[in-house]
Amino acid sequence: MEEDTRQAADYGRELSTAVVMFHEAVGAHLGVTAGDQRALAVIGRHGPLSAGALAEHTGLTPGAVTGMVDRLERAGLATRDPDPQDRRRVLITATGHLPDVFTDLAAAMATVTARYDQTQLATIADYVTRTVEVLREQTRRLRDTRR
Amino acid sequence: MEEDTRQAADYGRELSTAVVMFHEAVGAHLGVTAGDQRALAVIGRHGPLSAGALAEHTGLTPGAVTGMVDRLERAGLATRDPDPQDRRRVLITATGHLPDVFTDLAAAMATVTARYDQTQLATIADYVTRTVEVLREQTRRLRDTRR
DNA sequence: TCTGATAATTTAGTACAGTAAACTAAAACA
DNA sequence: TGTTTTAGTTTACTGTACTAAATTATCAGA
Numbered sequence: 001m002e003e004d005t006r007q008a009a010d011y012g013r014e015l016s017t018a019v020v021m022f023h024e025a026v027g028a029h030l031g032v033t034a035g036d037q038r039a040l041a042v043i044g045r046h047g048p049l050s051a052g053a054l055a056e057h058t059g060l061t062p063g064a065v066t067g068m069v070d071r072l073e074r075a076g077l078a079t080r081d082p083d084p085q086d087r088r089r090v091l092i093t094a095t096g097h098l099p100d101v102f103t104d105l106a107a108a109m110a111t112v113t114a115r116y117d118q119t120q121l122a123t124i125a126d127y128v129t130r131t132v133e134v135l136r137e138q139t140r141r142l143r144d145t146r147r
Numbered sequence: 148m149e150e151d152t153r154q155a156a157d158y159g160r161e162l163s164t165a166v167v168m169f170h171e172a173v174g175a176h177l178g179v180t181a182g183d184q185r186a187l188a189v190i191g192r193h194g195p196l197s198a199g200a201l202a203e204h205t206g207l208t209p210g211a212v213t214g215m216v217d218r219l220e221r222a223g224l225a226t227r228d229p230d231p232q233d234r235r236r237v238l239i240t241a242t243g244h245l246p247d248v249f250t251d252l253a254a255a256m257a258t259v260t261a262r263y264d265q266t267q268l269a270t271i272a273d274y275v276t277r278t279v280e281v282l283r284e285q286t287r288r289l290r291d292t293r294r
Numbered sequence: 295t296c297t298g299a300t301a302a303t304t305t306a307g308t309a310c311a312g313t314a315a316a317c318t319a320a321a322a323c324a
Numbered sequence: 325t326g327t328t329t330t331a332g333t334t335t336a337c338t339g340t341a342c343t344a345a346a347t348t349a350t351c352a353g354a
Contacts (some may be wrong), residue, residue, distance in 0.1 A: 033341075061343055061344075063345095064343075067340095088351070
């Protein structure tokens with residue numbers, strides 16, 4: 001049992017490293033930062049947001065959001081559309097264009113998950129869900145303790 | 148089945164985000180970059196490395212490695228020890244001092260994995276191992292296709 | 295209609311990680 | 325012993341993301 005939980009820590013670490021490096025590579029490839037990608041995810045889930053709303057979501061200044069959206073636009077991931085209700089505003093809209101890198105990853109992961117039956121998938125889902133909760137909690141704690 | 152693999156993609160995405168954000172928080176908390184942490188992991192596994200060897204491992208210039216080691220030292224994670232065989236050299240040595248953040252995470256993850264029996268742990272290990280392989284392969288492809 | 299507030303962008307500046315080159319000390323070799 | 329090479333650090337510079345403040349256009353309210 002002890003041996004198995006130690007192994008779990010090892011591959012958890014390897015998974016972390018692999019995830020971080022993958023995302024760095026994606027960022028470098030697309031010319032966007034991790035924060036850019038997270039902002040894009042917010043827009044994708046929520047729908048178009050004004051630059052100001054995005055600034056609130058990200059905690060960045062309006063100027064920094066301008067830069068962020070520039071990068072997302074340049075990468076073909078988002079556009080600025082005028083807001084019909086307020087001409088001062090732009091609505092940052094996800095293009096929905098999924099870069100090959102994500103479709104490739106999804107396809108590869110589909111072949112991985114296709115190996116498992118329902119029970120196994122439930123176990124995996126449980127593990128991942130709990131892991132995500134742990135990570136979020138630990139992240140929260142870190143953010144709350146100032147250096 | 149299709150529903151389940153789509154859910155797998157969703158929590159895979161959430162896991163990715165949680166991992167990246169956790170590591171960013173760790174980095175900010177400790178004052179080290181992701182690259183610093185990876186270099187530290189190399190030293191931890193391999194044993195002390197000279198600055199030059201570390202530069203080769205990381206692909207950075209000697210000057211950048213000096214900065215990296217400065218940061219690791221400042222965070223209490225590594226030290227510079229003289230190399231008895233060549234006085235021009237320093238051996239970058241991991242202190243082995245595990246920051247609370249990692250022990251806390253390990254403890255939290257241990258409670259997660261303690262929920263599963265041997266069969267379930269084997270399933271999880273299989274999933275994680277394959278996921279890591281997929282991520283590494285995709286990362287390699289990205290690095291190989293220049294922007 | 296005018297004034298104050300708001301939205302996004304631009305401008306000027308900062309912080310940081312990294313590179314290239316210079317520097318200093320030590321090692322290797324003739 | 326003198327010269328060349330090597331190791332790590334420092335210095336000067338670059339690129340990038342970000343902040344603060346200024347700018348320009350639009351909106352809301354008196």
